Amino acid sequence: MSEFKIQMPKMGESVQEATITKWFVKEGDKVEEDDVLFEIATEKVDSEIPSPVDGIIKKILFEVDAVVPVGEVVAYIETDEDADEETATEGETKGQEKAETTDKNDSQLLQEESAGDFKGASRFYSPLVRSIAKEENISLEELEKIHGSGTNGRVQKQDLLDYIAGKTSGKAFSAPAKEAPAAPSASVPKEKPAAPKVSVSIGADDQIIEMDRVRKIIAEHMVNSVQVAPHVTSVVEADVTNLVLWRKKMKDEFQQKYNQNLTFMPVFTEAVAMALREFPMVNASVDGDKIILRSKVNVGIAVAKPDGNLIVPVIKEADQKNLIGLTSTLNDLANRARNNKLSPDEISGGTFSITNFGSFRNIIGTPIINQPQVAILATGSIEKKPAVMETPTGDAIVVRHKMFLSLSYDHRIIDGAMGGAFLRRIADILEEFDVNRKI
Template sequence: MRDLTLPTLAESVVEGEILSWLVEEGDLIEEGQPVLEVMTDKVTVELPAPFGGRIVKRMVQVGDIVPVHGVLAQVEEVGAQAPVAQSPATATPERAAAEMKDERSIIEGSAAKQSDPGKAKAAFAGFNRSAAAGPAVATKPAPIMPAPIPTPSAPPSTAGLAETSPAPGQIRAVPSARRLARELGVSIAEVMGSGPNGRVRPGDVQAHAQAPQVQTPPTQAPQPQTSVPVQPAAKSGGSTDWPPTAPPAYRTPAGYESRETRTPFRGVRRATSQGLLAATLHSAQTHTIEELDCTNLMALRDELKADAQQQGVKLSYLPFFLKAASIALREFPAVNSSLDTAAGEVVYKNFVHLGMAVNTEAGLVVPVIRDVDQKGVLTLAREISDLAEKARSNTLKPQEMADATFTVSNIGSVGSMMGVPIVSPPAAGIMSVHSITKRAVVIEQGGEDVIAIRPMMYLTLSFDHRLVDGADAARFLKKVLWLLEKPSRLVLQG
């Protein structure tokens, strides 16, 4: 018997959502045959079987979120002798461990490999906490229990407990329990789990939904062990300052149940939400803004449009911005760097792979153009068009969305005058391009200052202050302006 697991499809992919199974239990599969459809890091892919055999058991269902290296199915190799079934009385510790592994479900918000739970990272994992104190964000009331009476028998082994315990702010629950909680309108965070390590099972959800609300009589002393879990305000500098409590859960106003439309929080929207939340929590983000006079850029683009069209290329402003950013990144390598936290090193890259944010019906996706500093404006325009079309048709491959060293977001295409984008680590920066608007500005003509109407645009650079100093960020953006205010410089610099 072999496990079919979710492979590592790209460096940034840490989990996948099961969209559909292409095979049934009992089916024979061949090596390379697509077996299921998975959405991983905003890309939908069909996973081929790495080996042949018979599907004995599908371990996950449609809608489940599976971490990289998580078990998808058990496959019996054709011709292999079936193992002799063990009775519960003769079950070995290894078999019990395997059953425990099969029961493991997804840790909500986890970015860790199922085969190595010790590497699971919570959103606030960087905050110090003593092991004895336990999680500071417990969302379930601890039941009142009598002190245990010592017995001569040896207690159960606790080896590996730290590895299997969920990180702070995370909840263990089997998929069927999560589905039942959604159907009953129960917050999974409020349910006491009876499974191993507090894992929530369907029976726990049912019992929680049927249990009456317990209120403490006014004359009775407060009982924090049995009251509804409310986080008290932590004293300044105390060990419970972090992580903060989760925001209040949404509740439908009474009488408005029929006036809501609900859709599952999954797919691209969920992936984007998790990525951006992690980005804001684990980096020191700030920004700088400049104003670009687009007079000469617009003139050059109008001049080249016809020539580009003859070669079958639609020439927009974006390739000029990508080219200018790539040149500036070579001059200011800190903006093109990453922090390798495991090695404790800053990585300066001698290549420029630029992500470009594309708005699709399913949500925001960021395809990547490689080696931008080695390509001309016309080549970039062609690749931009091709990748944007793939993004909108949901046909991007995982490698076409990986390894961005910097990102350019063009929200001016939807009329935005100014915005502040969020940096997505491990990149150190993202530049936002906005709409061109005619404004009155002061310019110099014949040695005198005059007021003129010019097509102007705001440029925003968001950067990770852990890696980029404010002065370097400002110089980087000034370099981009210098190149684009006289875009013929792109030829000389490139």
């Protein structure tokens, strides 16, 4: 029997600690590899942490609501392996192995020298998976290409055995493309003037509600954004009749063909991505007196969670995806966002954001910039309105589908001319949408 240390994982480069919000197991419980052990909350995301091994929970060292530094041991799992202590820790967004292993049982565990081969891994590999990989002479580069069926894409024992069987039988293996890492975020000035404290009188019948952790973080970020960047908002009204008619005509076919719900947001995202390539200054960040032009177009979409808070998953390289890819990616991110299933990488690296006021039947709004970005687009509800149109026989009043688009931008680097031109370009792309476009 041996003990396996479960450490607080590192959920992103800037995250140094996390709060344990829930335990799914108790001491004495039997767990299998990939069973969820506990849930943690960081400033960026809430995550469920799975067990890397089979065994029995021997000791839990921290209670719920404890704030634990990255790398601290939070629990011990007793395993059947006849080996020295093992340690599970995740160093990158999706987890990197930092465990040391011994050669007491070479058929089950990798030797310490071999563990070093996994330092560049993009995700966590259990000792059993590493052992099988060693025995079958599968390199880390080859292992990284295997699509895992475990939590956050982790490769499980059966995934590896299936891959080995496929190699033996000569079947072709296709790995999903590996996404390039997002550019680092620009630093935000640390020295901020303290927010003025407002004296609030409380009546006898008033109710006091304590902000939850996420709401406190959102509040801090919003105040910080307004303090850092001088906001300006421009507004245009766009005639999206062609888009509305096209979606009405194609949504059933799209659902049947791709098993995806076709909404307006993928089209808005497509238009934004096109415009950002034409206006690189809007796809930027400010770092002191330096302007950082982002090489990637990573569009964040604000999603309302069931608890009323917001989260902004990011569609990486949105300009490289077609409408089918944007729809699939957006639906997947939104569904997992509402269920706290996003990884830190999926909510970081954004270069521009969109918030949909129209989902709440609001026609217009003035959004706050999501730092360290320099602009954010708000889309209002689409409504039927009377409009004057030119016809061969003269002007006529007709019914059209219209919506307001509002852009808040950082006036330090984007002036009214550029902000207005960028917003107008998005509206033009939407207005020129081809009603006969094929999927």
